[in-house]
Amino acid sequence: NAGVTQTPKFRILKIGQSMTLQCTQDMNHNYMYWYRQDPGMGLKLIYYSVGAGITDKGEVPNGYNVSRSTTEDFPLRLELAAPSQTSVYFCATRFAHYGYTFGSGTRLTVV
């Protein structure tokens, strides 16, 4: 049982490039989330989804887009990468009021 799988684990982007961070879960959880974690900081919510076809903005959505065409997948898209988007990105799922299950993260550097 893989849980939450994020790819890639590491990526270096040049300013202005675009990329998609992939997140896949096999737990059939409806809720999925994207967080970013800056050095020494807590988790900030970028986007979330309460089910396939439904997405909503979190605390820091600017510069990102998401889609949720299936229960399993919740990709995060960066269109024009900026240095401020250098961070570690975590995808997570949740079932009802139980706790989150996190992926192992994607470390992104924009230069």
Add this chain to the structure above:
Amino acid sequence: GQQLNQSPQSMFIQEGEDVSMNCTSSSIFNTWLWYKQEPGEGPVLLIALYKAGELTSNGRLTAQFGITRKDSFLNISASIPSDVGIYFCAGQDTGNQFYFGTGTSLTVIP
């Protein structure tokens, strides 16, 4: 948005010592969660609390859901080097929104 105040921000302790950290919110929460994050990994759930006053243990870890429903505490007894990491609290408010604390970085000195 909701802010969770987690303290202390960092701790440096000797192996064998006990550790206490806490998290407070400005509003009432229905659920409190405690996570541990090791370097290069995502947070992993340690303990979940669902009722005011609840006291739950997981090995050497004990967490409590505060009576006021605005705070929670995590204690680690007899710390060992593998306890090193960042500990996050998270809470779910009455609107079913989850919020994370800023973390407590724990260093255990052998």
